[in-house]
Amino acid sequence: MDEMVVDAKDLRKIYKMGEMEVHALRGLDIQIRRGEVLSIMGPSGSGKSTLMNMLGCLDRPTSGEYHLDGESVAEMNDDQLADIRNRKVGFVFQSFNLLPRATAISNVELPLRYANMGGRERRERAIAALESVGLGDRVHHTPAELSGGQQQRVAIARALVNTPAIIMADEPTGNLDSTSGEEIMQLLLNLNQENRTTLIIVTHDPEVAELTNRVVMIRDGVVVEDRS
Amino acid sequence: MKIGQPIIEALESLASNKLRSGLTILGIVIGVAAVIAMLAVGRGAEAEITGSIEGIGTNLIFVFRGGDEDVRNPKPLTLGDAEAMADPFAAPSVAAVAPMLQGNAEITFSGESTSASLVGVTPDYSYVRNWTVTEGSFIEEGHLLGRSSVVVLGVDVAEELFGRKSGLVGETVRIEGQPFRVIGVMEEKGGGSFGSEDNVALVPMTTAQARLLRRSTADRVDIIMVSAIDADSVDQAGIEISDILRARHRTAIGQDDFSVMNQKDFLETAATITNVITIFLGGVAGISLLVGGIGIMNIMLVSVIERTREIGLRKAMGARKRDIMTQFLVESSLLSLFGGIFGIILGWGIATIVSKIAAASGTPLTSQIGIDSVLLATIFSTAVGLFFGLYPANRAASLEPVEALRYE
Numbered sequence: 081m082d083e084m085v086v087d088a089k090d091l092r093k094i095y096k097m098g099e100m101e102v103h104a105l106r107g108l109d110i111q112i113r114r115g116e117v118l119s120i121m122g123p124s125g126s127g128k129s130t131l132m133n134m135l136g137c138l139d140r141p142t143s144g145e146y147h148l149d150g151e152s153v154a155e156m157n158d159d160q161l162a163d164i165r166n167r168k169v170g171f172v173f174q175s176f177n178l179l180p181r182a183t184a185i186s187n188v189e190l191p192l193r194y195a196n197m198g199g200r201e202r203r204e205r206a207i208a209a210l211e212s213v214g215l216g217d218r219v220h221h222t223p224a225e226l227s228g229g230q231q232q233r234v235a236i237a238r239a240l241v242n243t244p245a246i247i248m249a250d251e252p253t254g255n256l257d258s259t260s261g262e263e264i265m266q267l268l269l270n271l272n273q274e275n276r277t278t279l280i281i282v283t284h285d286p287e288v289a290e291l292t293n294r295v296v297m298i299r300d301g302v303v304v305e306d307r308s
Numbered sequence: 309m310k311i312g313q314p315i316i317e318a319l320e321s322l323a324s325n326k327l328r329s330g331l332t333i334l335g336i337v338i339g340v341a342a343v344i345a346m347l348a349v350g351r352g353a354e355a356e357i358t359g360s361i362e363g364i365g366t367n368l369i370f371v372f373r374g375g376d377e378d379v380r381n382p383k384p385l386t387l388g389d390a391e392a393m394a395d396p397f398a399a400p401s402v403a404a405v406a407p408m409l410q411g412n413a414e415i416t417f418s419g420e421s422t423s424a425s426l427v428g429v430t431p432d433y434s435y436v437r438n439w440t441v442t443e444g445s446f447i448e449e450g451h452l453l454g455r456s457s458v459v460v461l462g463v464d465v466a467e468e469l470f471g472r473k474s475g476l477v478g479e480t481v482r483i484e485g486q487p488f489r490v491i492g493v494m495e496e497k498g499g500g501s502f503g504s505e506d507n508v509a510l511v512p513m514t515t516a517q518a519r520l521l522r523r524s525t526a527d528r529v530d531i532i533m534v535s536a537i538d539a540d541s542v543d544q545a546g547i548e549i550s551d552i553l554r555a556r557h558r559t560a561i562g563q564d565d566f567s568v569m570n571q572k573d574f575l576e577t578a579a580t581i582t583n584v585i586t587i588f589l590g591g592v593a594g595i596s597l598l599v600g601g602i603g604i605m606n607i608m609l610v611s612v613i614e615r616t617r618e619i620g621l622r623k624a625m626g627a628r629k630r631d632i633m634t635q636f637l638v639e640s641s642l643l644s645l646f647g648g649i650f651g652i653i654l655g656w657g658i659a660t661i662v663s664k665i666a667a668a669s670g671t672p673l674t675s676q677i678g679i680d681s682v683l684l685a686t687i688f689s690t691a692v693g694l695f696f697g698l699y700p701a702n703r704a705a706s707l708e709p710v711e712a713l714r715y716e
Contacts (some may be wrong), residue, residue, distance in 0.1 A: 086604055138709045144346060159628045164628020177621045177713075181324050194626040238625075 085245050086112035086135060086216060091144035093301075104130040105141065110198050116275040118271065119289040122298035126252035129250075131298060132160075132282045137165045137250040149245040152293070161240045163220035165193050167222075170239030170269075170277075176231045178223040178238075184210060188238045190211045195242060209237040229260030233267065242269060246278040253288060265291055320638040322413050322646075332607045335645030336692065339596025340651025341658060346589050348659035348675040354582050355671055361574045367403070367539055368436070368571060369470075369546055371532040371553070375564035382565030383557045387513075387527040390430075392552050394536060399547035399552060403537045404437040407513065407529035411521040415465060415509055416479045424469040425508050426483065428516025436535045444477040446490030449511040451491075461510035463496045483509065484520060542570045556644075561574035581626040597688065600647060608640050610702035618703050620712025632705040640697025648689030652682055652716045 104127045108222060110134060112118060122128040133139040137153055140161070145151045149168050154187040156164065166251050170191075171177075178187045188206040197205075210219055213233040239247050249268065253261030267290060272279045281292060289295050297305035313328075322329045328394040329707045333568035370397060371393075374382045390407035392401055409428035412420060434446045441460060451458050459481065466473050479490045486509065517526060536545035553559075553566050612619070619632055639692075666673035 115506070135711050140711070162623060162626050162628040171624050173621075173713075177617065179618060179621075190622070191625045194628075194631060195620075226632060244701075262699055 083114050084161050085114045085116075085149055086110060086280075087132070087145075087147040089145045091131070091134055091141045091146060091189050093127075093134065094142045103303055105134070105144075107190055108298075108302050109146070110135075110296065110303060112278060112280065114245075114278055115272070117272050117279045117281075117292045117293060118295045118296060119281040119283050119292040120298060121284060121289055123284070123287075126298045128282055128298045130301075132248055132250055132280075135212055135246070135280060136169050136171060137161050157167070157197035162194075165191040166207070167242065168245040169243065170247040170250045171184045172232070172239050172247065174254040175224070175229075176235045176255070178231055178234055179301075180212040180223055183220045183222055184215060184226070184234045184237075187223075187234055188241050190238060191242045205241055209241040210234070210242070210272070213237045219298050227260070228256050232256060234289040236264070236267065236271070240275070240277060243275075244277070246280055251285075252281065253283075253285065258269055261288075266301065311638075314635050314638040316636065318642050321639060322643060328607065329643060329646075330569050330602055333600070333643055333650065335600030335603045336597065336644050336647025336689050337654060339593060339600050339663070340648050342596065343589055344652055344655025344677065344681060344685055345591040345658035345662065345675075346592075347586075347656070347681045348661050348677045350582065350585055350589070351671070351678065352659075352663065352673045352675040354578065355676065357578050358575060361571055361578065367447050367534060367535045369534040369542060369549065370569045371534065371549060372567045372569070373530075373565070375567045379559070379563050379565045384525065385530075385532055385566065386525070389553060389556055390529060390532050392556060393549050395534065395552075396529050399545065399548040400446040401533045401536050401541040401548055404432045404435050406430055406433040406533040406535075408433070408512055408531045408533060409513065409516045409521045409523070409528075411516075412529045413509065413520060415469065415481055415483050416485075416621025417469040417479070420469045421485070422465055422507075424462070424465045424515070425698075427508060427510050428513040429510050430513050430523055433510070433533070436533050437560070440495060441492035441496065442495045443474055443476075444490070444684075446492055447510060447512050449541035452514050454607055455514045456512060457486065457488045457515060458491045458512065459483065460491055460492040460494060462510075462511040464504040464507040465509055466493050486519060503594060509533075524529035546570060561596055567612060593684045593688075597692050600644070601692040604640055604643055604693055605674050605696040605700060607643075608636060608697055608701070611639075612636065612704040615704075615713040616707065616712050619707050620715065622711050622714060623707070632707075633701045636701035636704050637694060640700070641693040641700040644696075645686065645690045647693075650688050651689070655685075 088108065088110050091108045092103070093287050095102040095104055102203065107133060108131065120128050120131060134141050138147065141154055141155070144154060144269065147209060148164065153161070155166060155230055179190070185206045188209055189202050192202040192205060207216070207219060208217055213236050215230060215233050218230060225232070226234065226255060251270065253264055268279055269291060271277060281288060283289055294308040319471070321523060333358055355366050371385060373385050387406070387407055390405050393402055396645065407430060413426035415424055429447060430452060431446065431472055436712040438548070440446065445461070446460060461476065463473050466476055470476055470479070475491060476490050476493055480487050481490060482488070494510070511520065517523070534545060534549060536542045550564065550568055550635060554564065560564055658676055659677060663673055663675045
């Protein structure tokens with residue numbers, strides 16, 4: 081089980097803001113094993129959002145190497161990135177980002193649709209994913225009919241429905257009250273135990289970070305602390 | 309992604325904003341409705357006109373005064389011209405010639421009064437028009453020579469004055485105050501696009517010239533109707549007539565001061581007019597569809613901005629450029645397709661109402677909606693949506709996922 085799911089070396093990202101160049105990542109190295117749970121912490125402006133975008137294949141590094149589940153991502157074009165996001169990455173956002181008009185099952189089916197999966201299989205897998213987050217009885221509810229915690233559960237079901245190599249969770253408890261927040265964290269950890277899905281949580285909440293067995297601190301675009 | 313799913317999603321998205329969708333397609337609806345209605349009514353009118361032109365008979369030739377545009381002071385047609393055309397040696401293809409004087413007159417009978425078209429004719433009129441009396445007799449040579457005060461009534465005039473169509477021979481009516489003896493009643497012809505042909509009173513040519521329809525010169529006539537010996541000789545008869553008139557009027561080549569038209573010429577003229585109208589309608593259609601298309605583009609751009617986060621999310625979930633593009637193109641195409649469909653329904657309604665109004669006011673006009681105009685409207689409006697959706701869709705597809713997800 082020593083296999084590296086995430087293997088990034090010397091990641092650099094430079095944003096051009098007019099005349100100024102902003103160095104968001106300055107040669108960052110990070111390795112993550114399959115099945116690990118880790119949190120990425122850092123003050124705002126530290127580069128942790130940029131790192132999340134890189135690891136989630138939403139953006140390309142300016143330079144450096146990044147292998148996700150054995151595939152080299154740094155040189156991919158837009159469509160290849162879309163494809164690898166579809167197959168290898170599940171996202172959980174702070175503000176849930178569900179389609180407001182679509183039912184829970186339609187929301188969960190979305191990644192499978194872009195994977196061109198047939199209707200019947202899609203439905204079965206979406207229902208299974210919703211059951212695994214405890215929403216088997218809310219399949220046909222729209223987000224407006226669900227509580228915040230339930231909406232985040234739908235988002236988690238959507239993130240894991242295509243059995244990704246990593247799940248990226250960006251402040252998953254940020255918009256929830258403490259009770260629902262704890263429930264969501266517990267759910268994420270349980271799912272990691274059951275499926276051995278690699279879980280990367282970006283947060284600034286120390287309580288959330290305490291629940292993970294590895295914490296990576298980022299400052300000024302480099303890793304300043306990595307404790308397990 | 310397959311095409312079925314985007315269609316369902318686009319329908320959901322359009323349905324969630326019904327008022328906006330409705331207002332957006334209004335331009336397309338009105339444009340398509342106008343075109344469908346106008347084409348339908350136009351075709352109905354065309355069919356009606358063609359029908360009545362065909363109704364005048366295949367052998368008929370009309371000769372009018374005035375010809376090529378730059379001819380000044382065209383000589384009027386005269387009885388002498390008509391007689392010359394009837395010469396079997398100069399014009400062997402001509403069977404009979406019927407000069408006419410035309411005008412309107414007030415006809416009265418014991419307090420009843422009606423306005424009818426008054427025509428001064430010769431005995432050949434009956435033969436040339438292939439139109440005979442149901443009772444009594446037609447105007448004869450003797451009536452012409454004597455400038456007799458006799459009249460043959462059309463059915464409508466008879467109905468209007470006497471309330472019956474028969475038993476009228478021997479009665480006396482007044483035309484412009486002068487007494488005329490009824491010698492016959494024409495058979496019923498029915499109405500055409502040029503008005504009812506039965507609302508007519510026929511008097512001897514000479515009587516009309518002398519007392520009713522005075523012209524500047526005594527032997528002048530308005531129209532000369534000629535029948536050719538058979539349908540195949542119509543063109544030849546036209547050539548012969550033209551030669552005779554050119555000689556008599558002493559006109560140069562290309563300076564004809566008269567026009568010779570047969571049924572085919574009328575049909576061609578009608579077709580030319582219809583074509584011009586069709587091109588004009590096409591222009592109107594093009595402009596309204598253009599305006600409608602710009603409306604669609606505008607709303608689609610707004611929609612792309614509103615749904616920036618949704619687009620970001622879809623991209624994060626693995627949507628490729630092409631998927632987003634398809635989604636928005638399907639939406640704009642469906643929008644304008646609906647506009648086209650509603651426009652066709654509305655246009656059909658308008659055309660039906662126009663037909664009803666026309667029928668109620670006595671002009672038979674059956675509007676015809678061709679399957680081709682329906683197909684054209686459908687395809688064209690969808691194409692407009694597709695074209696004007698391209699730019700917004702491309703903008704949506706080109707959004708960076710990171711930027712789009714961060715958009716508030």
